[in-house]
Amino acid sequence: MRTINVEKITAEVAQMCKEAAYYLPQDVYEALKKGRETEESPVGQVVLDQIIRNSEIARAEDRPICQDTGMTIIFLEVGQDLHIEGGDLTEAINAGVAKGYTEGYLRKSVVAEPLFDRKNTQNNTPAIIYTKIVPGDQLKIELTCKGFGSENKGGIKMLVPADGVEGVKKAVLDIIQHASCNPCPPMVVGVGIGGTMDQAAYLSKRALMRKITERNAHPDYAALENELLGLINKTGIGPQLGGTTSALAVNIEWGPTHIAGLPVAVTICCHACRHSHRVL
Amino acid sequence: MAETIRITTPLKEEDSRKLRAGDSVLITGTIYSARDAAHKVMTEALARGEKLPIDWNNQIVYYLGPTPAKPGDPIGSCGPTTAGRMDAYTPTMLEQGIKGMIGKGSRAPEVVESMKKNGVTYFAAVGGAAALIAKSVKKYTVIAYPELGPEALAALEVEDFPAIVVIDSEGNDYYEIGQKPYRKL
Ligand code: SF4
Numbered sequence: 001m002r003t004i005n006v007e008k009i010t011a012e013v014a015q016m017c018k019e020a021a022y023y024l025p026q027d028v029y030e031a032l033k034k035g036r037e038t039e040e041s042p043v044g045q046v047v048l049d050q051i052i053r054n055s056e057i058a059r060a061e062d063r064p065i066c067q068d069t070g071m072t073i074i075f076l077e078v079g080q081d082l083h084i085e086g087g088d089l090t091e092a093i094n095a096g097v098a099k100g101y102t103e104g105y106l107r108k109s110v111v112a113e114p115l116f117d118r119k120n121t122q123n124n125t126p127a128i129i130y131t132k133i134v135p136g137d138q139l140k141i142e143l144t145c146k147g148f149g150s151e152n153k154g155g156i157k158m159l160v161p162a163d164g165v166e167g168v169k170k171a172v173l174d175i176i177q178h179a180s181c182n183p184c185p186p187m188v189v190g191v192g193i194g195g196t197m198d199q200a201a202y203l204s205k206r207a208l209m210r211k212i213t214e215r216n217a218h219p220d221y222a223a224l225e226n227e228l229l230g231l232i233n234k235t236g237i238g239p240q241l242g243g244t245t246s247a248l249a250v251n252i253e254w255g256p257t258h259i260a261g262l263p264v265a266v267t268i269c270c271h272a273c274r275h276s277h278r279v280l
Numbered sequence: 281m282a283e284t285i286r287i288t289t290p291l292k293e294e295d296s297r298k299l300r301a302g303d304s305v306l307i308t309g310t311i312y313s314a315r316d317a318a319h320k321v322m323t324e325a326l327a328r329g330e331k332l333p334i335d336w337n338n339q340i341v342y343y344l345g346p347t348p349a350k351p352g353d354p355i356g357s358c359g360p361t362t363a364g365r366m367d368a369y370t371p372t373m374l375e376q377g378i379k380g381m382i383g384k385g386s387r388a389p390e391v392v393e394s395m396k397k398n399g400v401t402y403f404a405a406v407g408g409a410a411a412l413i414a415k416s417v418k419k420y421t422v423i424a425y426p427e428l429g430p431e432a433l434a435a436l437e438v439e440d441f442p443a444i445v446v447i448d449s450e451g452n453d454y455y456e457i458g459q460k461p462y463r464k465l
Contacts, residue, residue, distance in 0.1 A: 054412040064357040182385040184407035234464040242458025
């Protein structure tokens with residue numbers, strides 16, 4: 001049986017936090033450049049120039065793309081034949097987050113309790129961790145730093161089957177138009193359709209981990225992604241101060257649901273759509 | 281877009297009143313950073329009749345919580361945070377003489393009313409352009425509430441800090457004006 005020591009996991013996660021915070025993924029960078037070419041608003045062009053230049057400075061100088069280095073979300077795929085030794089996996093991941101945020105000069109933005117004390121944990125832990133057990137003996141880690149300017153603008157709608165495709169489009173557009181200039185557009189829009197209320201929300205997050213140049217494997221959902229992107233770019237929101245580049249992509253993930261339901265969740269990500277990946 | 285306007289702080293009311301939504305500006309001088317926690321502490325102090333740590337008259341507030349500075353740098357990445365979260369405190373703060381606010385995102389109607397009354401301008405810095413904006417910050421000094429960490433009240437010496445007037449002192453809102461021509465739904 002293959003084994004991995006938790007120390008290795010801690011070290012990798014620490015590195016992944018810094019990578020995500022400093023280096024904008026290439027697909028997002030290219031989409032911004034493409035947006036700049038087609039943007040019709042002169043003010044929008046100025047904003048996009050700043051955003052593109054910003055990501056170049058961050059990459060060249062190892063600096064956080066944004067001061068909100070987010071809450072850390074981790075998607076794990078643990079091979080069922082893998083043995084993790086040397087300690088507690090969750091603790092090892094959080095130790096990695098603490099190390100990465102401290103060594104990397106990232107902002108610590110997590111409070112231990114949400115309502116009464118709101119005391120900062122001072123090391124950005126705990127991370128939110130989703131674990132899936134899969135066949136094989138590998139450990140796949142996907143990490144994202146999720147800023148809350150955009151997170152606060154997400155939403156969920158429990159539609160009924162009769163609402164259909166039109167209902168889904170309307171639900172997504174309502175959430176986006178309500179978010180407007182606030183989530184630092186151009187946005188990347190994650191949509192989760194189906195499952196239960198919580199599952200739809202999870203799927204909308206998961207959708208943001210996919211490359212923005214990659215469409216859903218199901219042709220109907222792929223077409224819906226394209227259609228929604230076209231509609232969002234007609235809202236006028238643009239890159240914060242109006243224009244035609246409101247979103248860079250719409251990524252949909254879907255799952256089986258109940259005969260009576262059609263949950264739709266939207267997670268909005270800003271242009272600082274940051275993630276890093278490892279297979280150990 | 282029209283020419284870029286250069287602003288030096290302090291910002292007088294008559295100069296603030298000349299700015300129009302959509303103007304591109306470069307700000308030089310001292311601006312003060314404060315966000316949620318500092319606003320809460322300051323408005324509570326005012327309610328108790330206490331004096332604030334700085335005289336806000338003719339000053340510019342920047343809604344910011346930066347990343348920690350790397351050794352040798354004055355500041356870390358330092359883009360704007362969502363201004364709307366400060367709306368509940370803003371009218372009280374504007375009565376203290378603040379003439380400019382820098383943040384991102386829309387504002388409440390009560391804030392815009394208070395801006396008109398006090399001759400205040402709301403500037404947007406580009407959300408998420410935090411490493412770029414850091415280039416214009418020469419010095420960062422914590423003035424009060426150091427216990428708030430990145431939320432402390434601090435003075436920033438800035439040179440050519442890039443911003444855009446989003447809401448002017450007449451209440452014109454560029455988020456609205458800028459979107460309209462491209463809204464085709
Ligand atoms: S929404 Fe994104 S780009 Fe905007 S401040 Fe938050 S993390 Fe930064």
